[in-house]
Amino acid sequence: TPLQRMSPSTTWRLIYLQVFEARKEIRETGYYTAIKSVNPSRVFVVRKDQDIYIQTLRKLFNESHGIFIGLQRSEEELAGKSRKAQLVQVSKNYRSVIRACMEDMHQAASKFVSILSAMELIWNLCEILFVEAAAAGPLLLRLLDWVRLHVCDVDNMVREVLSSENPSKHELFWNVVDVFVLQGRMDEARHLLAKEASANPTSVNMYKTLDDLMKKMPVPSLGNTQTLTEMELKWQHWHEECQRYLQDGTFASNSHMESICKILLGDEDAILEKKELLATWYQFLVTRLLYSHPTVKPMELRFYAQSSMDLFLGGESSPEPLDTILMAAFEFEMHQVIKECSIALSNWWFVAHLTDLLDHCKLLQSHNLYFGSNMREFLLLEYASGLFSHHSLWQLGVDYFDHCPEYGRVYLELHIERIPLNTEQKALKVLRICEQRQMHEQVRSICKIMAMKALRNNRLGSALSWSIRAKDAAFATLISDRFLKDYCERGCFSDLDLIDNLGPSMLLSDRLTFLGKYREFHRLYGEKRFSEAAKLLLMLMTAHIAPCSFWMTLLTDALPLLEQKEVIFSAEQTYELMRCLEDLTAGKSDKQKFQDDDVETMKVEMLRLALARNLARVIVKEGTLEGS
C-alpha cells in the first residue's frame, strides 16, 4: 500500500470499514487517508494511535515544556561544576514530573503507570551515568539508590514482616533480612538481626560477629573524606576478615547467616540463590558490585552488566526491550539508548527531552542523519509535530520548533497554517505567534481567511478589523466596495457605527478613505453645513479619491446643493464640477451613450442645467461689489 514512511515510534492501526456509500466525515486534524479500491467500496481509514492524548500525559507535556524552556534559556556561561549541577537539577526536575504523573495515573490505567515507571528508571540511570557522570566511588552509591527506588516488588513482603507482632518468628523473616543485605541496607538488616539475637540467646556470639562485620563494612563516601585507594585498602582488609570468619565455620550452625556471610563476600552463587528476591538482573548487578567491586569505574560497568545479565537470565529468558536499553546505557552507548527507546516507546516525548538534555551536556556528537539535521533536532521536530495535531497542545509545539535552529522555522510555518481556527480568540493567538516571529506570509494568510469568513457572514466591521491587522489594503478596498454597493442599492449606509468611527485606519486604502469621507459628506449635509459639504464633495473627485464609477453618484449628490436658494459652489468650484462631468461623459464611448437609458441621459441633462444655472448665479454674486 502506498502509505508514507511511518515514524517508527507511532503505531498505526488499520481500521477498514465496509461502507456502501462512504459518507464519513473526515476530520480536519490528524492524519486521515481514505484509499478507495475499485471493488465494492472499501474505505481504509488510517488512524493515529491515540495514546499520546491521554488526559494525564497532558500534564507531562505541559510541565516538561516549562522545564525544556528553562533549560534552553539557562546560563550557558556557567562552567564546570556549577553547570553540571544545574543540568543534574534539570534532569531531576524531569524525573519528578514523571513521578507526579505516575501518582496521578495510579488510579487509572496501570499499563501507563508501568511505562512511566520504566521511563523514570531509564532516565534515572542516564542521569547517573551521563549527566552527573558519577565517578568511581559515588557511582556505586548512586546505583544503590537507583535500585532501591525502583525495585519495589519486595516492599509488600517487607512491610508485612515488619508490621507483624513477632517479626523474627515470621516465616519470611530471613527473606526480608536477605533483601536488606542484597540492597545494601545494612542498618535495617542489623536492626532485624538484633531482634532475632534477643530471641536466641545461645547464638548471641554469632550474631555479634555478623553484626560487627556488617557495621564495619567500608562504603564509598560522597565527600572527600577518603580517597579511593584508602577505601580499597580498608575494603580489602574487611573482605579478608569476612573470609576468615567463614572459613572458621563461625556461622556453620546457621545456614541463613552463613549465606549472608557469603553474600558479603560477593559469592556469586550465594547471591544468585536469592534470585526471587533480586527480581531483576540489574539489581543483581548492583549487589555484585557492592560486595565485590565497590570502587567500580564507570567504564568497567559494561563487563559486569553483561555478565550479570547472562548469569541472571541464564539462557532461560531473552532480554526484553527494557533490558536492552539499560544494557546500552551501561555500555555508555548513548545513541543506542536513544534508538532503542525510540522503538520501544510509543511517543517521542522521552527521547526528545532526554536527547536535548544530553546535547546540553555536550555529550552527543553531531550525528548527521541523511537529511542533514542532527539527532536532537530530528527528535524535537518529531515530538513537536505530534503536538500540533492536538487542538490545544500545539502551543507547546511552537516553543520546541523555536529551538530547532535548522528546520524549526520551516516546520512551524507549515504547521501553523493548518491549525483550525474555530474562534477568533484562537486566531488571535496564532497571529500573535506569527507576528512575534516575523512570519508575514502566514499573518497575511490567516487574516485573509478570517476576513473572508467575516465578510461571508456579513460582519463587515470584523472583516475590516482583520484587514487592519494585516495591513491588507486590497481587502480593505473590497470591504469598502461592499459598503458602497449596499449604499447604492439601499440608499443608506449600513453599520454607521463602523464608518463614522474609522479614525486613522481610514488611510489603509483609498477606497476606505473615500468611504469615510463620503459618509462625512452626508453627515455635513445632514447638519446643514453646506459649504463644507460642497468643498468635500468636490475634493473627493478632484483629488481622485473617489473611484470613477462613483462619480455619477457624487455629481447627483451635488444636485441638491446646486438647487439651494443660496449659492454654495463658487465659480471656480462650478467650473471644476463641469469639468468632472465632461470627463465622465467624454469617457463613455458612443456605444455606451447609445445604451444609456433615458434616466441616465436625463440625469446628465439636469446636471448640465443645474451647473449652468449655478454658474450664472455665482458669476453675478461674485461680480457684485459688497455694500454698494
Added chain:
Amino acid sequence: PRPDPTLHTTKTGGVIFVQDNRISIWSVGDLGNVGLNGEYQGEPQLLCDIRHNGDVMDMQFLDQERIVVASSTGTVTVFHHHQNNQTLSANQRWEKAHSHVDQDTSCGGAACTGVICNNPEIVTVGEDGRINLFRADQKDAVRTIDNADSSTLHAVTFLRTTEILTVNSIGQLKIWDLRQQRNEPSQIFSLTGDRVPLHCVDRHPNQQHVVATGGQDGMLSVWDIRQGTMPVSLLNAHEAEMWEVHFHPSNPDHLFTCSEDGSLWHWDTSTDVAEKPSFLHQGGRSTTYFSHNTINQSVVSAWLSNDPTKDRMEITNLIPNQTLSVNSLDILGPCLVYGTDAEAIYVNRQLFA
C-alpha cells in the same frame, strides 16, 4: 475530601477552571484558614466536573449555586452546582444564542464571547455582534439586539442595573440602555489613534464613571464616561493582547490585568501604605468596608489622572517565569486565581502580604 468550603462569592467565582472542555469546581480551602506563616497547606481539590461542548469563552456565577457559561459554539448554558452531593448539572441552555444570521450562506458558527450576570438577568455578547438579554428560568430571550455591532463584541459588563458596556474589535466602547427599545447604543466611545480591538472591560466598583479597558496591543485605557468620547489615560502595559482586566472588588485602587504575553500585572495606586486593609474575613457581599472613605476619594484622581507617574502607581508583574498566555484571572479578598495556556491554575492567597 476535606470539608473546606469552596472559594466563591456571589459576584465572580474564583474557582471555576476549565480543563479539556470540562467545567470543574475546586476547593482551595477556607479564606481565613491560613497557617502560622500565612502559607496555605495543600493543593486545590477537585470537587466535581462536567463535560462542556465547545471551548469555554467566559463564565460567571449567577448566584451561590448557578454558573452561566459561554461556549465557542454560541450556546449559553446555566450549570447548577449541587453542594450537598458535590455534583454539577446543566440546568438551562440557550442553543444558538449566538450564530450568524443567514444560516445558508454563513461560514462557521459564532462564539459567545462574553457573559455578565446580575441575578436574575444574564447578558451575553458574541462574534455575531449580537447582544442577548436572558432571564434565568425563562426559556426565551427577554431581548435580543441583532447586529448591535458590525464587528465582534469581545466583552460586556454592567454599568448600572439597566445599562451595559460593550467593547468590540474596532476599538469602541459602547453604552447600551436596556430600558430603551431602540437598538442603538446610547453612547459610543472610541480609542484615539488606531482602532485597536478591545478585549476586556471592567467598571470601577464604587466610581461608576470610571471604566478600564484592555486592547489587542496590550494597552490599558481608563475612561471617564461622564465626559468626552476618548480615554482619559492610556497606559502602555503588555506586549500582546490583554485578555482580562479586573478592579479589585473591595479595594479598587488595585487593578489586575493579564495578557497573551504571559504576564499578570498588579496596578497599585493606593497612596497610603499604612492604611493597608485587612482581608482576613470571608468574601461575599461585604464590600462595605471601604465605603466612601478617604481612600476612595484620593483614588478617583489616581485612575483618571493624566500623568500616572505623578500619583504614585506601582506596577508589579506577578509571574516570575512567564511562558505561555495568562487567559483569565479573578480576585477576591487577598486571593488571586489565574489560569494559563500551559494548562495550569495558580492560586495566590496572600496578595497583599
